[in-house]
Amino acid sequence: MRSTIESSLAGATLTDSAAPGINYQPEAMMPDVKVLKVGGQSIMDRGRAALFPIMDELVLAKDNHKLLVCCGGGTRARHIYSVASDLELPTGVLAALGGYVPRQNARMLQMLLARHGGIFMLHDDFEKLPLYFRLGCIPIMTGMPPFGYWEKPTETGRIPQHRTDAGVFLSAEVLGAKRALFIKDEEGLYTDDPKKNRGATHIAKIGARELLKSNLPDLVLERVVIEYLTRSRFCKELQIINGLVRGNVTRALNGEDVGTIIYQD
Amino acid sequence: MSEFVTGDGRTHIESKLMRESLVDQRTIARTHSDRELSILPNVTLVGIGGQSIFDRGREAVLPLVEELSEIAGKHKVILGVGGGTRVRHTLSIALDLGIPTGGIAQLVGAMEEANAVFLNALLAKHRSIVMQREHFWELPLYLESGMLPIVISIPPYHFWEPPPEGGPLPAHGSDFGLFIHAEVLGMERIVFVKDEDGLYTSDPKKNKSATLIEKTTLHDLLANMPSELILDKLLFSSWKTARHVKRVQIVNGLVKGNLARALAGEDVGTVITKN
DSSP states (O other): OOOOOOOTTTTOOOSSSOOTTOOOOOOOSOTTEEEEEEOTTTTGGGTHHHHHHHHHHHHHHTTTSEEEEEEOOOHHHHHHHHHHHHTTOOHHHHHHHHTHHHHHHHHHHHHHHGGGTEEEOOGGGGGGHHHHHHTTOEEEEESSOTTGGGOOOOSSOOSOSOOHHHHHHHHHHHHTOSEEEEEESSSSEESSOTTTOTTOOEESEEEHHHHHHHTOSOOSSOHHHHHHHTTOSSOOEEEEEETTSTTHHHHHHTTOOOSEEEEOO | OOOEEOSSSSOEEOSTTTTOOTTOHHHHHTTOOSOOOOSSTTOEEEEEOTTTTGGGTHHHHHHHHHHHHHHBTTBOEEEEEOOTHHHHHHHHHHHHHTOOHHHHHHHHHHHHHHHHHHHHHHHGGGTEEEOOTTOGGGHHHHHHTTOEEEEOOSOTTGGGOOOOSSSSSOSOOHHHHHHHHHHHTTOOEEEEEESSSSOBSSOTTTOTTOOBOOEEEHHHHHHTOOSSOSSOHHHHHHHHTOSSOOEEEEEETTSTTHHHHHHTTOOOSEEEEOO
16 A cells, blocks of 8 residues: 555656646746856956956846856866866766856855955855845856756767856756846857858847757757757747947846847747 | 866866857757766666556565576666655645646655665665665676665656646656666666556556567557556657666566466566567
8 A cells, every 4th residue: 555645746657748637837036037048168267357348247237237257267177177088987976077167157256255345155055045135145056957977968969068158057047037147158049150260240139949950060058958848838038249349238237128039938 | 188178258168068059950960879887787677667566565575575586696786766655646746736847746755765765674684785776886886795785766847847738737757767777887688677567558457458569669559559557658759868777677576487488488477678
């Protein structure tokens, strides 16, 4: 005899995501939070010249917006992935190792923003966000989601498919924020990597399905993020801006469509 | 020696992935290898059902504990447990309240952790130990000293659970979690202990004409998926791209000796192989 608790799902099979017979109406946890990513290779690895003007804009914006700042990895993450691949380590170990670098970047950003209320947080502090915002803080965390060793292997290659773009998008999704903001060093999405192909042209606005169908080799954001965008419930828009252009961060936080918008179509 | 490379406004470390876009499929493909390191080979992961075993109480759990006590020291085994009916109740209440999917994923692990504590209380005198979330690097110590580590089974995706397909429930459940746990450590075998003889063509609790699938391959199973499964669907789709797990076995834990036979390599219950 199994001892069961009576509930609407007591007898259901539950081996996939379906919840038969339940009228699910999800609640947005904190829809007014602006979740943004400071790029690793694109911003942090440029040092003071790129980062300080962006921090100035964030400090000016922090009393008008609730900012959750997430950090990317960059060249040290690439070095880790490269060495780990050479040593034949599996994807899950790469994901766990890749987590160290964005965490370092988040800590550096916190030290620089401490006098303006910058506060470093771990994944396990996520439920304290309301407190940080109530106090006027700028919470700063890694962009990496906490999957680590539990990251799934991919068909080809072994670079973890969920990295810091995915973490930023998923943070926005669970908070119920409509748009996630990615601060990089290009104007957004191009038909190819603009750093390598001068003929690449800028795309100002594109649907997620349309983008996946176009089969571009380089998507500016991690592919899984675009895939998830086709079925997310809250976060329906991704904005990628060039943080090297002064004023872009402020304009984006005020809702302007600078850079590239990728939307749920 | 790695060199620093500058000149484009950024400071790079020289490596094969330097300056590369990690979202470029051509770059990703270059990191492919068929010779991935197996970190802990010759270890078997044993997943014990929540609803199927734990919710049956002492009549199902105590004989299994006895069997596990005889296994300790003989085989290198890592244990995982499911959450059972309390997970269903959590899901039911959370869905009614409109908790977002990531919030639900944050909640459900607590119920299986309770079962891990139950199991550890019963098995402690036979050298079991609850391993903290990702303390993987302690596993050699436990395994070499003949202990039975009990690990978390629901993966810690928590608030960051990806938007699921086809419904609101988190897709990354306990069967998937144990699978990926075995995979990342390079383990080749997983044994799931349930209250049925294995995988059937449909749910044997609802359909008397359901027949047991004794032996099959992942390929055949994916081509002809039973409508109701005994394990998470995601386990099978993830297995396709996995490098290490070769064999997933499902045995009836209500029959004494089944688990020991499975660990000895016998084809009891359902055996699914990668090829």
